[in-house]
Amino acid sequence: MPAPTTPRTTDQTISTTDKNPDDACHDVEAKLAFHECDIHDLAQLDTHLAAKPVCQFLRARGLLIDDPELHRDRDLAWIETALHALPQPVADELRTWVDVLRDQGPRENEPRSWEGIRRYLTTLQPTLTSWTAAGMTTLREVTSDHLHDTLEGLAGTARRQLATALRSLFRVLKRKRVIFRDLARNLAVGDLTSIPRPVPSDLLAGLLDRAETPFARLTIALAAVHAVPAAEIRTARTVDLNLARGTLELHRGLLRHTLYLEKLTHRLAADWLAYRHQRWPASVNPHLLVSQKTALAPDHPAVHRVTLGQVVPPNGPTLDRLRQDRILDEAIATGDPLKLMRLFGITEQTAMRYVGTAYPERTANLPR
Structure with missing residues (x-):
């Protein structure tokens, strides 16, 4: 006779449905999760649907399956497409x-x-x-x-x-020894360090008054008063602005340049921070300047250079022209290249170029 079957104990009889409630919850969430690429495809069908905020909402709740391709640098993606x-x-x-x-x-x-x-x-x-x-x-x-x-x-x-x-x-x-001869080395490119030109006073007059937003007013002040390059205005960080001390630190590689904010720029910076907090209270973008597109973007990008350039009127001076005008004005007032270097954080060669423009008779006989 066959041996009698040993009955299972209560501990051994475990139903396949008796799972940890947390595991079951995760399984349900996995079935309900959306692919990030599908959200972006859907946003192309409806202009009122913003893909990034929706993805951010779903990601925070564990309902999004990220697509690594969508998080690549867009300029890098463009370069690879162009090379392909x-x-x-x-x-x-x-x-x-x-x-x-x-x-x-x-x-x-x-x-x-x-x-x-x-x-x-x-x-x-x-x-x-x-x-x-x-x-x-x-x-x-x-x-x-x-x-x-x-x-x-x-x-x-x-x-x-x-x-x-x-x-x-x-x-x-x-x-890199990919080619044998550099035939382009003698191509004439013109004067890359052209003489700085002052901005006509009629273009400068009322520029701040015509700026309609706190974003535009602070951007213009940083360029026209403190001669900050547009690229550094874009990448300036909120944590480096200290209103109590009245300073803004700009990162330049391994170096830092500290701006000491005068009364006007200090007020404009405070106005911008108040507006930003009121407009986007949930924004954690570390950049000082943000826009409608970047404030809540999960990848925390800097504002686009086109957005920054739109703060000045279409026929007015660019931000770079405003910066050049400010440095040239200081060069005319002082004629001291060391002061220009300390005040604006520019190189010796750049400072001498501005002083040479302001006082050509002083540098006419210097060796080139």
């Missing part, structure tokens, strides 16, 4: 150039931004597309005639930007 559209040998040569630019930033231990590299590549893209469409398979085939024909008919800023980008590209490829 080119023939393979040319694309590989350009990737070498992009890698070198990325590693050699404008300051020590500070990589060049993808945005800056994208501007370079945007300038080069029509030329590269034309060359490859004509049958060019590698940049080793570029001749002096190619460069001459590319620049012929261009003038002013367009010629200077293209010539500068071509010189950068071929200089790097020669250094």
Whole structure:
């Protein structure tokens, strides 16, 4: 006779449905979770649906499946798309150039931004597309005639930007031994350090009064009063603004430059912080200046340079012109390059250029 079956104890008879309630809850959430890419696709069908805030809401509740592709730098994504559209040998040569630019930033231990590299590549893209469409398979085939024909008919800023980008590209490829000769090294690019020009007084008059928002007024003050470059205005951080001490620290690579806010800028900064807190109380974006698109964005981006440039009237001076005018005004008033360096955090060469513009008779006989 077969041995009698041993009955299971109560501890051994565990139903498959007797799971931990927390595990069951997680299973339900997993079934209800949305793919981030689906949210973005849905937002394209309805202009009233903002994908990023919805994703942020779902992510905070564990109901979102993140898509890593959507969190890549958009300028980097554009660069890779542009390179992918080119023939393979040319694309590989350009990737070498992009890698070198990325590693050699404008300051020590500070990589060049993808945005800056994208501007370079945007300038080069029509030329590269034309060359490859004509049958060019590698940049080793570029001749002096190619460069001459590319620049012929261009003038002013367009010629200077293209010539500068071509010189950068071929200089790097020669250094990396991708090409044998740097044919672009002698391309004339014009005066990259042009003489600063003052902004006409009628353009400056009432510029702050015409600014309609606290965002615009603070931006104009930082450029026109403290000569802060637009790129540093974008990346300034709230934690570096100290209203009690009246200072704003700007990060420049491993260095820092401290602005001592006078009464006007101090008031405008306080007004902006009050407006920002009232308008976006839940914003945790670390940047001092935020916009409707960046205030609640989960990746905490800086405001776009186009958004920043729109604070001045369409026919008015740009932020860079306002900055140049401020430094030139101080150079005319003092004629002291050391004071310009301390006040604005500029280099010795830049300070001497402004002093030379203000007092050409002082620097006319200096060795070049």
